[in-house]
Amino acid sequence: MSVQGRYSALRGILITFGIGALGFLFARNASRPSLALVLGGLAVQALLVLARWLAKRHAPDEESAQKVFLMLELVGNGATVLLFALGTLGGMRQAMEEL
Numbered sequence: 001m002s003v004q005g006r007y008s009a010l011r012g013i014l015i016t017f018g019i020g021a022l023g024f025l026f027a028r029n030a031s032r033p034s035l036a037l038v039l040g041g042l043a044v045q046a047l048l049v050l051a052r053w054l055a056k057r058h059a060p061d062e063e064s065a066q067k068v069f070l071m072l073e074l075v076g077n078g079a080t081v082l083l084f085a086l087g088t089l090g091g092m093r094q095a096m097e098e099l
Contacts, residue, residue, distance in 0.1 A: 007073050011045060014080050018042045021088050031094055037087030041080040048076045 021038050051072045059065030 007070070010077060011048065014077060014084070015042065015045050018045070018084055021084055024091065031090065034087045034090035034094065037083045037090065041083035041087065044076050044080045044083065048073060
């Protein structure tokens with residue numbers, strides 16, 4: 001699998017987790033900060049889709065576009081994981097307090 005294919009697979013996994021976490025948090029009537037963090041992670045992934053399009057459109061050549069996008073993707077995926085983790089942990093903390 002190519003590097004680009006691995007990052008695309010990772011994006012799919014992250015988006016799937018985000019949607020699952022969002023469903024979990026809604027089912028638990030989670031706090032607004034937890035929901036906002038998970039939605040923020042999904043927004044980062046949507047912005048990365050837009051960034052891919054912009055990188056292809058404005059880069060002078062294909063190799064430059066791939067390098068720029070790989071950098072953006074690395075930072076964006078890291079931010080997404082952080083936001084999802086904070087949102088999920090916040091929702092779990094609230095659920096534990098309600099027990």
